[in-house]
Amino acid sequence: MTHRVSPRLAGYAGLAAVGLLTGLALGRVELVALAAPFALAAAVGAAFGREPGVTAGFALDRERALEGDEAQLTIELASAAGADRVDVLLPLPDELSTVEPNPRAVALVSGEPRALPTRVRCDRWGAFGLTGPLLRVRDALCFHAWEFQSEGREPLRVYPSVETLNALLPPFETQVFVGNQVSRSKGEGIEFADVREWAPGDRVRRINWRASARRGDLWVNEQHPERNTDVVLFLDTFAEVRHDGRGTHDLAVRAATSLAHRYLRRKDRVGLVSFGGYLSWLLPASGTLQLYRIVDSLLQTDIVLSFAAKDVDVLPPRTLPPKALVLALTPLLDARSAAALLDLRARGFDLVVVEVSPVPFVQPGGDELSRLSYRLWRLSREVLRARYERAGVPVVEWRKGVPLNVPLEEVAAFRRFAGPVRA
Amino acid sequence: MSVLVYAAVLAYTASRTGALVDLVLTIGGLGAVALVVVLVRAAEDLLAWAVLPLAAAYGISIVADRHAVDQTAPLVAVGLLLCCELAAWSLDARWRIAAEEAVVRRRALALGALVLAGLAASTAVVAIAVAPAGNGLSWTVAGAAAAVGAVGIGVAASRRGSA
Numbered sequence: 018m019t020h021r022v023s024p025r026l027a028g029y030a031g032l033a034a035v036g037l038l039t040g041l042a043l044g045r046v047e048l049v050a051l052a053a054p055f056a057l058a059a060a061v062g063a064a065f066g067r068e069p070g071v072t073a074g075f076a077l078d079r080e081r082a083l084e085g086d087e088a089q090l091t092i093e094l095a096s097a098a099g100a101d102r103v104d105v106l107l108p109l110p111d112e113l114s115t116v117e118p119n120p121r122a123v124a125l126v127s128g129e130p131r132a133l134p135t136r137v138r139c140d141r142w143g144a145f146g147l148t149g150p151l152l153r154v155r156d157a158l159c160f161h162a163w164e165f166q167s168e169g170r171e172p173l174r175v176y177p178s179v180e181t182l183n184a185l186l187p188p189f190e191t192q193v194f195v196g197n198q199v200s201r202s203k204g205e206g207i208e209f210a211d212v213r214e215w216a217p218g219d220r221v222r223r224i225n226w227r228a229s230a231r232r233g234d235l236w237v238n239e240q241h242p243e244r245n246t247d248v249v250l251f252l253d254t255f256a257e258v259r260h261d262g263r264g265t266h267d268l269a270v271r272a273a274t275s276l277a278h279r280y281l282r283r284k285d286r287v288g289l290v291s292f293g294g295y296l297s298w299l300l301p302a303s304g305t306l307q308l309y310r311i312v313d314s315l316l317q318t319d320i321v322l323s324f325a326a327k328d329v330d331v332l333p334p335r336t337l338p339p340k341a342l343v344l345a346l347t348p349l350l351d352a353r354s355a356a357a358l359l360d361l362r363a364r365g366f367d368l369v370v371v372e373v374s375p376v377p378f379v380q381p382g383g384d385e386l387s388r389l390s391y392r393l394w395r396l397s398r399e400v401l402r403a404r405y406e407r408a409g410v411p412v413v414e415w416r417k418g419v420p421l422n423v424p425l426e427e428v429a430a431f432r433r434f435a436g437p438v439r440a
Numbered sequence: 441m442s443v444l445v446y447a448a449v450l451a452y453t454a455s456r457t458g459a460l461v462d463l464v465l466t467i468g469g470l471g472a473v474a475l476v477v478v479l480v481r482a483a484e485d486l487l488a489w490a491v492l493p494l495a496a497a498y499g500i501s502i503v504a505d506r507h508a509v510d511q512t513a514p515l516v517a518v519g520l521l522l523c524c525e526l527a528a529w530s531l532d533a534r535w536r537i538a539a540e541e542a543v544v545r546r547r548a549l550a551l552g553a554l555v556l557a558g559l560a561a562s563t564a565v566v567a568i569a570v571a572p573a574g575n576g577l578s579w580t581v582a583g584a585a586a587a588v589g590a591v592g593i594g595v596a597a598s599r600r601g602s603a
Contacts, residue, residue, distance in 0.1 A: 025528055028488025032495065039499060046569035047502045047513035051495055053565050054521040054558025061554060101546045104537055118538030124546055157550035158525070159532055 018165040022066070026160050030059040062160035069154045071096040071103060071125065073167035077147060080171075082139045084178040087116065090171075092133040092150050099127030101157035107150045111262065112141035112175065120151075141262075142177035142270060144316040146170050176312050180275040180421050185283065186428055188246045188342035189367045196245025196284040206240035213239055246285045247301045247338045250276060250311075251361075253347035253354040254293025257320045258375035263417070265348040265373045270315050272346050272371065272421050277311045289314055290336055292354055294321025298336045329357045329364075337361070343368045348375045349401055362408045369428050370405055370412040377417050442526035446475055449519040450494055456510070457501040467497040475527065482531050490527075491520050509570050514562035521558050525551050 036052025039045075071094060078089040094103060106120035116136040125131055137147075149167030191200040203210045212228050215235035228236040250273045257266040273289070280287045281303060288301035289311050299307075299314055329337070337343065343366045345358050362368045381391035405412045411431040413424035450468040457464045471493030477483065478490050502510050510516075529547065 024485035025487050032488050045502055047510050048499055050513040050562040050565045051517040053561040054517045057558050057561050102543050120537045122537050122539035122543045124542040157546045
């Protein structure tokens with residue numbers, strides 16, 4: 018606890034001393050009368066210098082919240098002797114704010130604990146550790162101040178809000194496990210695929226009697242089996258562009274959460290690769306637990322500046338299973354991630370690049386040189402996109418404010434008319 | 441408010457000064473500039489230096505007036521104290537801290553009590569000075585009571601400090 022004394026207390030004592038001495042020297046009682054209130058104030062100030070004995074605690078009503086939610090935080094204050102003024106400041110990261118004023122000043126009655134309910138608004142996703150409030154206890158005339166911070170730490174995970182997706186991108190090839198994705202191959206399933214001649218071992222219930230009667234032989238129906246798919250969300254965390262507190266990384270995390278949520282609900286297996294200054298990954302798995310794993314992992318991701326050369330070889334082989342759909346969310350700002358994606362395509366992965374566009378976050382400069390460099394930068398991005406398209410990789414630009422459905426539909430349209438290229 | 445109180449005290453001081461009014465106004469004006477600097481720069485540690493010129497100007501005016509004791513001195517003294525306290529309150533209010541009504545009320549009450557107590561103390565000083573000397577038992581009793589009171593306050597303060 019830090020104790021501070023107002024400098025005016027010493028000033029009052031000084032004024033009183035000067036008044037008394039001058040009055041004595043000049044023999045004028047008026048100067049002594051001038052000094053008297055200041056001497057009294059100094060005495061009162063000195064008498065206030067007792068530690069107030071304020072105790073504080075705080076508690077949060079939840080550990081998890083969604084972006085835009087409000088969590089209830091309660092600050093408990095108590096003092097046996099009471100306090101004329103307690104300034105309470107709740108230190109919050111930029112991503113959180115309070116509905117009630119912060120800081121605020123309250124008075125404490127002796128022996129009566131006081132609870133300060135505070136609504137914490139979760140403005141942006143992230144994993145936070147809320148520290149105790151900073152307190153400054155002052156006397157009624159603010160001659161003395163005692164400052165300390167309440168102990169304790171409350172974790173709060175704010176998950177990104179999930180965007181509603183009407184349709185998902187189907188991968189070219191499905192896995193062997195049962196799921197909700199109609200496979201392109203033929204086998205046991207619900208969706209009709211074709212008819213073929215009966216073969217020993219075929220079940221009687223699969224015979225297509227109408228086709229058999231028409232052709233004079235036994236013909237059986239074939240179906241598309243329902244299988245699951247492996248989806249790997251590839252998050253480029255080498256670089257980002259930010260403006261007004263929002264950036265491409267925010268959009269990428271929000272998109273990854275929405276995609277993971279939707280694919281996992283469809284019983285697919287979803288994995289995550291965070292490819293950047295810090296490399297992290299999650300092996301593909303399905304279920305609600307995997308969704309929490311992915312979102313928790315996304316909350317930890319951050320843009321970390323790194324000059325280390327990295328390629329996909331640093332990833333464990335099981336991170337990228339064969340036939341997996343690799344959905345890359347990248348601002349296409351770093352050559353290393355661009356090269357890694359081309360490498361993945363060369364290895365035969367079903368790759369889709371969703372370009373989280375940094376263009377809305379960049380303001381071209383006013384002078385000629387700045388405008389020229391801006392145009393060159395835009396052109397270089399076009400060139401990079403063309404490289405991907407030549408390799409058969411659909412690249413769609415996704416901008417701030419546009420629903421994620423739009424780029425996904427663009428990719429679906431691209432894939433309807435473009436077959437897979439075997440590298 | 442602080443500047444208004446300062447201006448009122450300065451105006452009163454100038455009004456009761458005879459020949460030296462220019463000197464009083466000059467010194468008081470310097471103090472006013474210092475007070476404005478204190479308020480603008482939020483320099484609470486210079487607050488005493490801002491009212492000292494006004495106190496000096498008042499001192500000049502009463503020294504120049506060689507005759508009777510100025511019985512309005514307690515009001516001037518309280519005015520100076522009020523000016524300081526209002527300036528300090530103004531500096532505190534600059535922090536964007538949403539204070540609840542009880543906090544503001546407590547400070548206003550404490551300030552009012554301090555000002556009244558200061559007025560009483562100052563008036564007592566002037567009253568003792570203007571009272572005729574040698575009036576016997578009543579003043580002796582008052583002096584003894586004041587001494588006992590001072591000792592009592594000292595003992596209470598030391599006990600509270602040790603607790």
